[in-house]
Amino acid sequence: MKKKRMFVRMISASLLRRRSRMIVALLSIAIGATILSGLVSIYYDVPRQLGAEFRNYGANMILTGRDGRFTAGDMAAGKAVIDPKELVGAAPYRYENVRIRENPVVAAGTDAEQAKAASPYWLIDSGEWFSRSGEMLIGAKVADSFRLKAGDKIEVSFTPDDQKQAAVKNEAVEDNVKEFTVSGILKTGGTEEEYIYMSMGDLEGLTGRSDLTDVAELSISATSDKLKEYTERIDQAVPAIHASLVKRVTASETTVLSKLQALVLLVTVIVLALTMICVATTMTAVVAERRKEIGLRKAIGASDSSIIKEFMGESMLLGLLGGIVGSVLGYVFAQQVSVRVFSSSISFRPLLVPITIAVSIIVTGLSSLMPIRSATDIDPALVLKGE
Amino acid sequence: MSLLELKNVYKIYGELHALDDVNLKVEKGEWVSIMGPSGSGKSTMMNIIGCMDKPTKGEVLLDGVDISKESSKSLTTIRRDKIGLIFQQFHLVNYLTAVENVMLAQYYHSIPDEKEALEALERVGLADRAKHLPSQLSGGEQQRVCVARALINYPEIVLADEPTGNLDEANEEIVVDLFHKLHDDGTTLIVVTHDPEVAEVAQRQLVLRNGKIAKEVVNQNFTGKIRFTDQ
Secondary structure: OOHHHHHHHHHHHHHHHOHHHHHHHHHHHHHHHHHHHHHHHHHHHHHHHHHHHHHHHOOOEEEEEOOEOEOHHHHHHHHHOOOOOOEEEEEEEEEEEEEEOOEEEEEEEEOHHHHHHHOOOOEEEEEOOOOOOOEEEEEHHHHHHOOOOOOOEEEEEEOOHHHHHHHHOOOOOOOEEEEEEEEEEEEOOOHHHHEEEEEHHHHHHHHOOOOOEOEEEEEEOOOHHHHHHHHHHHHHHOOOEEEEEOHHHHHHHHHHHHHHHHHHHHHHHHHHHHHHHHHHHHHHHHHHHOHHHHHHHHHOOOOHHHHHHHHHHHHHHHHHHHHHHHHHHHHHHHHHHHHHHHOOOOOOOOOHHHHHHHHHHHHHHHHHHHHHHHHOOOOHHHHHHOO | OOOEEEEEEEEEEOOEEEEEEEEEEEOOOOEEEEEOOOOOOHHHHHHHHOOOOOOOEEEEEEOOEEHHHOOHHHHHHHHHHHEEEEOOOOOOOOOOOHHHHHHHHHHHHOOOOHHHHHHHHHHOOOHHHOOOOHHHOOHHHHHHHHHHHHHOOOOOEEEEEOOOOOOOHHHHHHHHHHHHHHHHOOOEEEEEOOOHHHHHOOOEEEEEEOOEEEEEEEOOOOOOOOOOOOO
16 A cells, blocks of 8 residues: 555544544634635625626716717717626717797707616606607706696707897797607706706707717726726727716725725635634644644654644645635625625636635645644653553 | 663653663563563663663663664654554554554555555454454453554564553453564563563563662573463
8 A cells, every 4th residue: 555545544534533523623614714715705796796886876987079079989989998798878968958938948868778877876756768759858947947747748949050140130030849748857966957858869850960979978887997997098099089087986986995895805814814723723622632642653653744744634634625615605605795785696706716725725734833843742752651 | 782782871850860770681582571660760761762762871772773872853763663662551543443553553664555454463363353443442452453553564672561551361361472472473572561470471570670670580481482372
């Protein structure tokens, strides 16, 4: 029989035939590995989880034209720079001065679906978003001023540029007029309540001018560094538009994220230290109760290095088993935390399995080093004396 | 040249002379028993001969090598290669089977060989108990495993410290019987014992008192024959 086989036979016998002792040691390692693996999963998933939460606070990037307005083609080129998986919503807005009952109002043309995605916090107080031509969503202040409610019909008029001269000269003016149905009332708590919203097509039909955008609001789920990189790349790729970040959103996202990650990291380090103490204590107890056995091994000819090798082999095997159990339970733990705190599942990171196992083996090995080294100081003569 | 020679050996702890100018020669194949009251220096002498302790003064020549001057690392090697130890408390590894306990000595010495370990167990009459754990064996059986382990590497000397101290009469006979077999095979035996019956079957008896060899008796009736076989 090869020496290696006997080595494996000895350490597996030690683990299997001293089950109750070893289960205690294994438990302490597995619990440490579970919490470590779980916390690291959460640490890496927090930006994604919170990023999705932060996207509820609206757009974090604004595209504007360098020389006034820009085209849908320019916007598409800008959007192409962004990873589609990170792009939550990209709502174009075109603003025009229109009139309702001869009172000036700002009308905004947009894409309802994209506006909903980019500004999820917008509240439709009654009714719903416009969904077809001839419908419009009106701000709560506009609704108050004109005593309008969802379902009402109202004419919206627009004076084309060529007719504005006639108006100045007090001549008869031919406005573009279109009747709209109020689909819903918008409440945001901001200036949006002073506008009316309709589809780009309807606004183009009313004004007679097409393919122009004033501003685009983008909601992107990415880190502030990545967002900054996107703005630079958009500025380079599309000369007609200028991308800028909504600082108050991105900055607070970064602050909250970094604080939360620092907290998770701190807890991870503390757990790591506690695990090491726990494993070291367990291994000290294991060594203490096996003093006789170590003395005997030395008496029958084991060198110090053999004793270290055997005990290290045992503790590293424990580390391996604890790491395997910990990476499975860690994923379950992270999943539970994620579902309870963020209401979404965590993504499985296969790389975390070998990392957890490796860390578990290293931590167990390091924690066992001191007690095992002290084991080699045991005097074999004590065994002979029966002490 | 004697296999073992102690020349003016002292072991001093503060004021206490555990061994006090001990001189002893043990020839190859000899069976020597050491008796003496508690504190007479038996264990100290065993530890020094067994390479687990060093004398304060004097020379201990084992196979011509002065082990009193060796480092603890070389003492481990000498102990592994030349000495077989048998203890009063048996001292088996409790989670290894009988055969694995025997193979443990092979493992530290050279290469573990299960077949050879089983043969050693057969020699001590335990072939059918090879796969049992120490907790499943009687005291006598455990001591026989201990004997098999001590012999497996063909040591120059077998040192037994109170080998029958924890055994009943029947098992004591079995173990002494085994010593006869070992002696017949040419093994050098040094047995420390309190039991006069065990001591007197040896070729030579030494009595230690206050760290000195107080008495030496040569067994004139020693036949070298196995004593208990026919009983």
